[in-house]
Amino acid sequence: MSLTIECKPRPEGVNPRALRRDGLLPINLYGHKGAESDSFVVNYKEALNLLKAATPNETLVEVKTPGWSGSAVIREIQSHPWKRSLYHLSFFHTDAA
Template identity: 55%
Template structure:
């Protein structure tokens, strides 16, 4: 089973708290181009659905970033949960090698 997630590039200079208040979860994509990473935001409702279906480091997730014209297979590398609130506050995706 693969899950498709659409994300957007994180606006330059945006504050993570403000993003979360507006229903977006900060995320990063690693491994798509060597050591380079991309700062992203994913809709909080999408993240909720994703976490119900995906197992970190196991489930393949097709991540698409329309404005960068990038789509690729990733795994959820890390999910950071707020210790007091129990809400997700950051995701890390890792692009898997094609093939």
Template identity: 55%
Template sequence: MPFSIEAQKRPEGTKPNALRRDGKIPATLYGHNGAESIHLVVDAKAAGFLVRDAAPNKSVVEVNIPELSWNGKTVMREVQTHPWKGSLYHISFFAQKG
């Protein structure tokens, strides 16, 4: 089953908790352009489904960033959750070569 998620570039200076209140989850994409990383936001509902269904470090996730015209295969590397609420806090993606 292929996994995919759409992301937007995270606006400069936005606070992570403000994003979460607005229904967005902070995310980071590593290795999409060499050693460069990019800060993103994804829809909290879509991220919840992705985290529920995809296995970290195993599942290939297609990440689409329309405003940067970037689309590629990644691996969901790290998923951070709130210590006792269990709510999603942050997702890290690593781009795959090729």
């Protein structure tokens, strides 16, 4: 089973709370451009479905962005302590296919 998530560029100057209110989840992608990281947004429900099927730091996820596509692992999940609503995801690019 292949896990894939589609990312869109994160709008400049938009508060993360406003993104979540609009059904989007902010994410960061590290390691695909050396030391640089890029900010994106994904559909909140797609991210929830991905997290049900993936294990952080273990499961390879196909990440598709407007200018790049490759495999990554979920490095960090930020969520509310007791509500379990997601705040943020971090992905780290890996060369393994």
